[in-house]
Amino acid sequence: MASIFFRTVIIYLTLSFSMRIMGKREIGELEVSELVTSLLLSEICSIPIDNPDIPLLNAIIPVFFIVSLEIIVSAIKNKSALMKRTVDGRSAYIIYKGRFIEKTLRENRISIEEFFTAMRQGGVGNIDDIEYCILEPNGKISIIERTSSVNYSHLLISDGEINESRLSSLGFDRNWLDKRLGKRHPEEIFIFCYNDDGSSNIVLKEEIKK
Amino acid sequence: MKTLIFAITTSILVTLLVGANSFMLNKTLSLLIEECEAIPNETNMKTEYEELYQSFMKKQKFISLTVSHDDLTEIENDLAEIIGATLADDKDTLIIAKSRLVMTLTHLRRLSGVNLDSIL
Numbered sequence: 001m002a003s004i005f006f007r008t009v010i011i012y013l014t015l016s017f018s019m020r021i022m023g024k025r026e027i028g029e030l031e032v033s034e035l036v037t038s039l040l041l042s043e044i045c046s047i048p049i050d051n052p053d054i055p056l057l058n059a060i061i062p063v064f065f066i067v068s069l070e071i072i073v074s075a076i077k078n079k080s081a082l083m084k085r086t087v088d089g090r091s092a093y094i095i096y097k098g099r100f101i102e103k104t105l106r107e108n109r110i111s112i113e114e115f116f117t118a119m120r121q122g123g124v125g126n127i128d129d130i131e132y133c134i135l136e137p138n139g140k141i142s143i144i145e146r147t148s149s150v151n152y153s154h155l156l157i158s159d160g161e162i163n164e165s166r167l168s169s170l171g172f173d174r175n176w177l178d179k180r181l182g183k184r185h186p187e188e189i190f191i192f193c194y195n196d197d198g199s200s201n202i203v204l205k206e207e208i209k210k
Numbered sequence: 211m212k213t214l215i216f217a218i219t220t221s222i223l224v225t226l227l228v229g230a231n232s233f234m235l236n237k238t239l240s241l242l243i244e245e246c247e248a249i250p251n252e253t254n255m256k257t258e259y260e261e262l263y264q265s266f267m268k269k270q271k272f273i274s275l276t277v278s279h280d281d282l283t284e285i286e287n288d289l290a291e292i293i294g295a296t297l298a299d300d301k302d303t304l305i306i307a308k309s310r311l312v313m314t315l316t317h318l319r320r321l322s323g324v325n326l327d328s329i330l
Contacts (some may be wrong), residue, residue, distance in 0.1 A: 002228050002229070002231070002232035002322065002323065002324045002328065004228075004276075005224070005225075005228040006324070006328075006329045007329060010329070053278050053279040053280050054278055055274065055275055055276050055277065055278065055279075057275050057276055058276060061224055061227070061228070064220050064224060065220070065221065065224045067217070067220075068216075068217040068218070068220040068221040068224070069217075069221070070217075071213055071214060071216075071217035072214070072217050072218065072221065075214045075217075
């Protein structure tokens with residue numbers, strides 16, 4: 001029984017790592033950990049059905065444990081941006097302010113034909129009509145069209161954690177951010193977005209509002 | 211929040227259950243091995259071997275929760291062979307079957323513990 005317990009943990013970690021390595025395109029709609037959980041649960045539940053000699057507890061216990069692991073990992077991901085990036089990966093720009101970023105396609109093994117398919121499926125016929133194109137952690141491609149009123153929000157602070165890479169990609173630094181926040185400390189901020197028109201949105205954490 | 215508490219509680223309970231199961235299984239199998247080795251390899255020990263079989267059957271209810279039926283069947287077969295050897299006054303078969311039984315129980319005890327063998 002103890003061997004089943006440790007095997008469950010090892011298989012869970014191995015599958016999570018493998019799905020992460022495979023990249024965003026294989027995952028589809030689910031997040032990495034959700035996909036791993038689904039795969040594991042179906043396999044584990046089929047074992048005592050296929051092989052009646054295996055005691056039922058050897059499947060039931062791992063099922064409960066995997067579900068608990070998934071909930072705990074999700075809770076940690078909500079609290080820690082680092083954990084979220086490690087488990088699910090991060091979104092990446094394919095087109096940023098109309099500029100094509102070839103590196104994103106190459107790193108994620110997306111062909112140009114696949115990109116054009118996603119573009120057409122997004123209802124866009126011309127590449128020049130795209131202001132932003134983002135490869136999401138779940139493998140989906142999001143397109144924001146270029147219009148006169150496009151005012152894209154760049155998420156810079158999420159639940160108290162500063163997205164340093166996005167901050168520097170916009171050409172800003174901590175001094176700029178501190179000036180924008182005024183007297184507020186980043187840890188007090190739930191959401192802080194910088195918009196293309198130069199404005200910003202701040203949502204404070206619930207406990208601060210009180 | 212409730213779900214998270216449920217998840218943490220379940221994780222802790224499962225960990226404790228697995229630890230307890232491993233410990234109890236180890237202890238039960240060790241007892242069975244001791245009882246088996248304590249009986250001399252004589253064909254006139256039919257009663258003692260039958261008591262060993264009854265002892266195993268009582269413990270089987272707990273063991274069968276997490277040990278495969280194949281393994282349990284193997285142990286029962288060995289015990290049946292031992293008892294049969296005492297009835298047939300066949301000492302060689304008795305020694306072989308008893309040796310096999312002890313090795314099966316030892317193997318099961320090793321695999322039920324927390325070690326590299328059982329995990330890999």
